[in-house]
Amino acid sequence: MIEVRDVGKRYGGVVALAGARFAAEAGEVHGLLGPNGSGKSTINKILAGSVRPDTGSLWVDGRQVQPGSPTESARLGIGAVYQQLTVIPTLDVEQNLLLGTEPGRWGLLDRRAGRERASAMLERLRPALGEHVGPGSLVGDLSPGQQQLIEIGKVLLRRPRILILDEATASLHRPQVDLLFDIVRELREDGVCVLFVSHRLDEILRICDRATILRAGRHVATVDLADTRPDELVRLMVGEKLAETTKVPSARRDEVVLQVDDLHAPGVAGVSLRAHAGEIIGLGGLQGQGQSDLLMTIFGALPRTGGTVTFRGRRLGHYRAARAARMGFALVPGNRGTQGMFSLRSIQENLSIVSLWRRTMAGFGISMRRERSAAREAVERLAIRLGSLDDPVSSLSGGNAQKVIVAKWLLSDPVVILLDDPTKGVDVGAKAEIYQIIRTLAAEGCTIVINSSDDRELAVLSDRVLVLFEGAVVAELEGEEIDEERLVSSALLVSARADREVSG
Amino acid sequence: MTATVEADQRRRALPGWVRSPILVAAVLSVALIVVGELVSPGFGSYGQVVAMLRVAAFLGLIAVGQTIVILSGGAGIDLSVGKVATLAAIIASRVMQGDDAQTASGILLALAVCALIGLANGLGVVYLRITPFVMTLGMMGVVHGLILAYTGGVADGRAAPALVSLVNGRVFANIPGVVLIWVVVTVLVTLLLRRTKPGWDLYAVGANRVSAELSGVRVNRTVVGAYVASACFAGLGGIFMVGYTQTVFLNLADDLTLPSIAAVIIGGTLLSGGVGGYVGSAIGAVVLTVLTNLLTTLRMGEASRTVVNGLVLIILLAFYGRGRRLRS
Numbered sequence: 068m069i070e071v072r073d074v075g076k077r078y079g080g081v082v083a084l085a086g087a088r089f090a091a092e093a094g095e096v097h098g099l100l101g102p103n104g105s106g107k108s109t110i111n112k113i114l115a116g117s118v119r120p121d122t123g124s125l126w127v128d129g130r131q132v133q134p135g136s137p138t139e140s141a142r143l144g145i146g147a148v149y150q151q152l153t154v155i156p157t158l159d160v161e162q163n164l165l166l167g168t169e170p171g172r173w174g175l176l177d178r179r180a181g182r183e184r185a186s187a188m189l190e191r192l193r194p195a196l197g198e199h200v201g202p203g204s205l206v207g208d209l210s211p212g213q214q215q216l217i218e219i220g221k222v223l224l225r226r227p228r229i230l231i232l233d234e235a236t237a238s239l240h241r242p243q244v245d246l247l248f249d250i251v252r253e254l255r256e257d258g259v260c261v262l263f264v265s266h267r268l269d270e271i272l273r274i275c276d277r278a279t280i281l282r283a284g285r286h287v288a289t290v291d292l293a294d295t296r297p298d299e300l301v302r303l304m305v306g307e308k309l310a311e312t313t314k315v316p317s318a319r320r321d322e323v324v325l326q327v328d329d330l331h332a333p334g335v336a337g338v339s340l341r342a343h344a345g346e347i348i349g350l351g352g353l354q355g356q357g358q359s360d361l362l363m364t365i366f367g368a369l370p371r372t373g374g375t376v377t378f379r380g381r382r383l384g385h386y387r388a389a390r391a392a393r394m395g396f397a398l399v400p401g402n403r404g405t406q407g408m409f410s411l412r413s414i415q416e417n418l419s420i421v422s423l424w425r426r427t428m429a430g431f432g433i434s435m436r437r438e439r440s441a442a443r444e445a446v447e448r449l450a451i452r453l454g455s456l457d458d459p460v461s462s463l464s465g466g467n468a469q470k471v472i473v474a475k476w477l478l479s480d481p482v483v484i485l486l487d488d489p490t491k492g493v494d495v496g497a498k499a500e501i502y503q504i505i506r507t508l509a510a511e512g513c514t515i516v517i518n519s520s521d522d523r524e525l526a527v528l529s530d531r532v533l534v535l536f537e538g539a540v541v542a543e544l545e546g547e548e549i550d551e552e553r554l555v556s557s558a559l560l561v562s563a564r565a566d567r568e569v570s571g
Numbered sequence: 572m573t574a575t576v577e578a579d580q581r582r583r584a585l586p587g588w589v590r591s592p593i594l595v596a597a598v599l600s601v602a603l604i605v606v607g608e609l610v611s612p613g614f615g616s617y618g619q620v621v622a623m624l625r626v627a628a629f630l631g632l633i634a635v636g637q638t639i640v641i642l643s644g645g646a647g648i649d650l651s652v653g654k655v656a657t658l659a660a661i662i663a664s665r666v667m668q669g670d671d672a673q674t675a676s677g678i679l680l681a682l683a684v685c686a687l688i689g690l691a692n693g694l695g696v697v698y699l700r701i702t703p704f705v706m707t708l709g710m711m712g713v714v715h716g717l718i719l720a721y722t723g724g725v726a727d728g729r730a731a732p733a734l735v736s737l738v739n740g741r742v743f744a745n746i747p748g749v750v751l752i753w754v755v756v757t758v759l760v761t762l763l764l765r766r767t768k769p770g771w772d773l774y775a776v777g778a779n780r781v782s783a784e785l786s787g788v789r790v791n792r793t794v795v796g797a798y799v800a801s802a803c804f805a806g807l808g809g810i811f812m813v814g815y816t817q818t819v820f821l822n823l824a825d826d827l828t829l830p831s832i833a834a835v836i837i838g839g840t841l842l843s844g845g846v847g848g849y850v851g852s853a854i855g856a857v858v859l860t861v862l863t864n865l866l867t868t869l870r871m872g873e874a875s876r877t878v879v880n881g882l883v884l885i886i887l888l889a890f891y892g893r894g895r896r897l898r899s
Contacts, residue, residue, distance in 0.1 A: 368785055392787025400785050407785070409778040411845045420775050421786045423768050433766045475786070 068093040068260045069114075069229050074123030075284075076109050078462045083109040084120070088286050089279035093228075096251060096261045098271040098278030098292070100304055101494065106284040107264050108465075111233045114262075115147040116140030127229070146227030150234035150492065151404070154218050156207030161185040163206050164221050188220045195239075195246040210355065211238040219247065230254060233264045234492060240353075248274050268297055280304055304495055315506060317530040317546075318345035324379060324514040325483050327365065331373035334360030336538035338374075342483070342514045347505065349529030350518040351554050357538035358518035359401050362485040365516070366398040367391040378483070392421060395482035399472050399489050401518070403465070407472040410461040414453055417460045417471055418442040422479040445474035449504060466497030473504060484508060486517040490524060502528060522554040592839025592891050596854045599887075603861045611868045621746055623860050628753040629815070631856035632808035633827050634834040635760055636689075636801030638852045640703070641835050642764075643797040644777035644844025650707040651692065653828035654714040655802050656809030657821070659685050661718060663810045664728035664819040674731040682806050688714060689802025693795030711828075718821060726819045738814030749811050753853070760849045773797065778845030830859050833884050839891060858883075 070090040076083045084106040091097035099107045112118035113125065116134030124131050127143050134140035140147075154163045161182065170180040185202055196216055206214055215238050222230065232251075236244050251261055251274055263275055271278060272292060280287040280303045288303050325342040334357045342348050350358040363369040365376065368388045376383045378394060388398075400406035409417055419438050424430060426437045442456055449470045453463060460471055469489060476484065486505070490498045505528060509515055519525050525532050526549050534542035534557045542557040607614030633652050640647045659681040666677035688710065695706040738749045764770040775783040776793045784790045809824050816823065836842065837858055838851025862883060866876045 366785070388784055389787045389789045398785055405779070406781050409775055409782055409845070411778045411841075412774060416771060416774065420771065420783075420788065423771060427768050431767050431769075433768065433771065435766070479787075 068095075068128060069262075070126040071110060071114075072124050072126065074110065074113060074120045074125070076106075076113070076118065076120050082284055083464075084123075084284040086123070086286070087281055087284055088123075089289060091229075091260050091262060091277075093260050094255050094258045095277065096255055096263055096275045098275035099262060099264045099281065100271060100278050100300065101281035101287075105281040105494070107281060108233065109284075110281075111147060111149075111231050111262070111264065114140065114145055114229075114231060116145075141225065141227075144228035145231065146222040146225050146229070147231035147233060148215075148219050148222050148235040150237045152211070152214050152218055154206050154214050154221070156205070156214075158206060159202065160189065160200060160204050160206055160209075160217055161202035163217050164188055164224055166221060168225055184224060188224055191250070192216050192220050192246070195243040212240055212243055215239055216243060216247075219250075223250070227259065229260045229262070231262045231264070236265055236267065236270060237492060244270065268300060271300075272297060301495060317347075318506075318510040318512075319530050320344040320346075320512065325365070325516075326377040327374065328377075329374040330361070330364060330371065330376070332360060332364040332369050332371050334369075334538050335364055338533075338535075338538070338540055340516075340533060340540070342516060344512045344514055345509050347509050347515045347517060347528050347530050349525040349532035349549075350516065350535055351522065351525050351532045351544075351557075352535040352541070354520050356535045358535055359487050360538065361535070362398060362487050362516065362518060363400075365391075365483075366396055366485055368398070392479065393424070395480070396485065397421075397476035397479065397481035397483070398485045399469075399476065399487060401487035401491070403468055403472065408460050408468060411459060413457050414460045414463070414471060415439070415442050415456040418445055418456075418475045418478065421475045425479065441478055445478055448477065449474050450500065466493045469493060469501070470497070473501070477508075481513060483514045483516070486515065488518055488520050491520060498524075522551045525549065525554060526551050592837070592887075593848075593851045593854060595887070595890065596837050596839070596851060596858050600854060600858045600861050603858070603865055607861070607865045607868060610865075614865070614868055618745075621750070623864055624750045624753075624857065625747045625815070626864075627856045627860035628749045629808050629812045629824070630827055630830055630834060630860060631753050631853050632756065632811065633805050633824070634831040634852045634856050635756065635849060636804035637831040638760075638835050638838070638840055638847065638849050639764075639773065639797045639804075640801045641832075641840055641842060642773055642777045642844055642847055643794050645696075645703065645780060645794065647696075647703050647777075647794075647797065647844060648707065648832065648842075649692065649798065649801045649805075650704065650828055651688070651710040651714055652801060652805035652831055653825045654711045654718070655685055655688055655805040656812065656824035656827060658688075658714050658718050658721075659806030659809035660813035660819050660823050661722060661726055661728065661821075663734075664726075664730050664813050665722075667728065667731040667734065669729035669731060671731045671733045674733045677731065678734075678810055681810055682803055685802040685806030686799050689799035690795065692802065693798035696798065697791045697794050722821065724821070726821050728819055730813045730817050730819075734810070734814040735817055738811050749815070752811070757849060757853050764848055769793070769796065774845055776844075830856075833880075834859055836884065837887055 068091060072088050073086045074084050074088070075086055087106055087110060089097070099110065101107050109118060113120050116137045116139050119135070125133065132143055134143060134145070155166070164185045165181050170177045170184070182202065189196070189202060196213055200209065200213060206217060209217070215235060219235060236247065239247065254261060263271065265271055275292050277289060277291055278300070279289045280300070282304065320343055322344045323341050324344050327338060327340050330338045336357070338361055340348065350361065352358065360369060364371055366388055367386045367390065371385065404410065409420070415438065419442065423433070426441060427433055439456065446453065451467050451470045451474065453467065460468060463471065473489070490501055493501065505515060505517070517528060529549055530546070532544045532549050532554065533540045534544070534554070544553055544557070604615045604620065613619060633656055637649055637652060640649045662681040662684055663677040666680055667673045692707055692710055695701045696703050738747065740748045742748060743751065764773065772783070772788050772793045775786065775788050776790050780790055812824055813819050834855030835852045837855035838847065838853070840847025840851060859880070862880065863876065866879055871879070
């Protein structure tokens with residue numbers, strides 16, 4: 068039904084696709100797998116008409132097509148849902164669902180027909196959306212997961228024949244994913260072709276019939292998932308380099324570097340923690356329970372409303388991010404694009420910005436020679452793949468962009484490193500590299516506090532895990548106690564208990 | 572496949588230089604001079620070009636601050652620059668009263684007042700969270716009131732001879748002092764933007780304020796600084812203007828506000844901030860000045876002149892937008 072033949076695409080000096088190909092049939096759920104920078108996103112953008120390939124061709128129903136815009140792509144019956152949301156927060160649920168497909172006559176909206184269609188979709192999504200969301204709810208007030216569902220509903224209302232789900236499950240909770248998969252199975256029955264992109268291997272195995280594995284913009288293999296083992300898939304994805312998932316001994320030392328007592332802030336309700344040099348502290352629990360807010364508050368980017376922060380034995384008064392950065396705090400924020408990068412600026416400037424003051428002459432003048440060598444050193448240390456330092460940082464793949472954000476902080480020789488879900492949307496190979504970087508930093512004596520939506524990651528990395536619920540620490544796991552099962556159960560048990568209290 | 576090839580051909584059909592707004596603007600200004608010379612011989616003579624550069628210098632100096640404010644992002648714009656320049660000219664000339672001994676104090680007092688106005692703009696934008704457009708529009712009114720209160724509606728005072736000779740004196744190749752000063756300012760401002768920490772901070776803040784804050788950049792300080800710089804450069808432009816006219820008027824530089832924004836845009840600086848530079852704005856100031864002169868030479872009336880000015884701006888912007896699309 069849809070076929071991509073030998074597609075190539077370059078962005079400046081970076082090759083995104085070098086002869087990628089795959090084909091998917093009607094009534095098939097086809098997985099696209101590959102490490103970051105393997106070209107999955109680029110393929111999806113080409114299918115959705117927002118990027119033009121340099122070489123190669125695209126075939127739908129045996130005819131060659133070249134969608135030049137998202138509108139043309141929609142006319143071919145292609146609908147796409149991305150991880151980045153395109154819902155409009157200032158419009159309500161109904162308006163968002165109907166956006167671009169509002170029924171009407173002679174330029175006037177047919178409100179009734181529209182309302183019927185929107186509420187039918189809303190009921191379809193109801194089990195995962197919750198009772199409180201109605202057609203008039205403002206989308207900006209919904210959680211990221213709910214917004215993602217509205218986005219999916221919007222695309223489904225266009226009745227696509229080819230549906231692309233590009234990391235669409237990244238912000239969904241378990242029951243929401245289950246509902247989405249039910250819908251996908253129904254679509255498959257109806258003969259829709261679904262392209263499913265995810266970093267979560269278990270999801271691919273659950274829902275997909277076949278999968279195509281890409282690496283470095285090339286086609287590696289297309290496999291039937293019924294007779295492929297998970298470790299086989301991982302091997303195909305990362306090549307020879309296997310993802311490291313074993314635990315290493317703690318590098319924790321005796322010195323307490325950071326002590327937080329009864330910290331209060333928006334989203335944080337009385338958190339205390341003592342972090343040692345060389346220690347890796349994980350923040351666990353369901354996502355959105357104050358983990359990011361806690362990191363932001365420690366960094367001085369959110370206003371502290373109560374409690375104390377003691378750094379290297381000195382109690383800190385009120386401080387902002389700029390001072391925290393100079394004292395030796397580093398923050399890798401949860402949202403790369405909106406909080407971490409300067410997409411319009413060069414890789415060089417993105418790397419320099421944090422530690423610029425350390426290398427200036429008289430705190431003012433910039434020596435390009437020094438900036439270049441600092442940047443090159445950081446690029447080498449983290450093995451960042453790039454064309455030129457002068458390329459915009461937006462030309463990099465997700466994993467490499469994330470490494471740039473880590474690298475810019477390493478140039479400031481940080482003491483306390485706060486990481487907010489640093490491997491979100493990063494492939495297995497780059498994940499292993501980032502784990503290695505984190506361990507090296509801990510071994511060098513850095514204190515690391517890491518929030519992660521991936522429980523296995525916490526289990527593999529952390530010396531200690533604080534489980535958060537509604538902004539407070541509800542459980543603490545240490546050493547051997549930390550495993551995925553206990554992490555999940557402590558997070559879920561707490562919320563189940565809280566639900567009972569609310570309903571009772 | 573065919574569509575891909577067509578896209579490639581279209582991309583190749585445009586020569587490389589059209590992708591740089593600075594070069595487009597530079598070529599345009601030279602082209603305008605050539606057209607002027609053809610229509611009215613003498614338009615492109617050395618003396619005429621130098622005279623046009625002198626007029627462009629005042630606009631160019633005011634556009635320095637405008638560039639910095641627009642680069643700082645957050646819908647940054649300074650609508651008060653024209654009035655601030657006028658106020659600076661009035662203060663300087665009243666303090667000087669044609670007396671060389673008062674030159675320095677006149678300039679310093681005028682710039683100090685400008686810095687305060689810029690500070691008020693910056694604080695209003697950052698801490699009261701007033702949109703820059705509204706804040707500086709309001710400030711334009713306030714400054715106008717200040718001018719009326721300070722002068723009582725009658726502008727008196729004369730520029731000191733020292734200032735006059737600084738602006739008009741021809742030290743080198745028959746080029747007036749103010750043009751040389753402008754060249755020096757262009758070099759210094761470009762160095763400031765490209766090779767100093769405040770410059771890099773400004774680009775970072777303009778490109779993404781949240782990322783800048785989370786990278787330890789002092790965002791508020793940078794934005795306030797941008798508005799202070801804007802008012803000071805506007806004041807400098809106004810002071811030099813009165814050195815040129817020698818006597819001051821109540822609306823001396825008022826009409827330069829919109830051209831200063833136009834110069835920045837023609838120079839290729841993104842209105843949304845974070846990308847651009849001053850060299851483009853300087854050339855933008857030249858383009859606007861040459862265009863106005865050409866239209867005057869063609870004996871075009873004020874009304875049609877304004878229409879043509881606006882059209883040129885729209886066409887250039889459409890052109891730049893096209894270049895950007897093709898690159899992405």
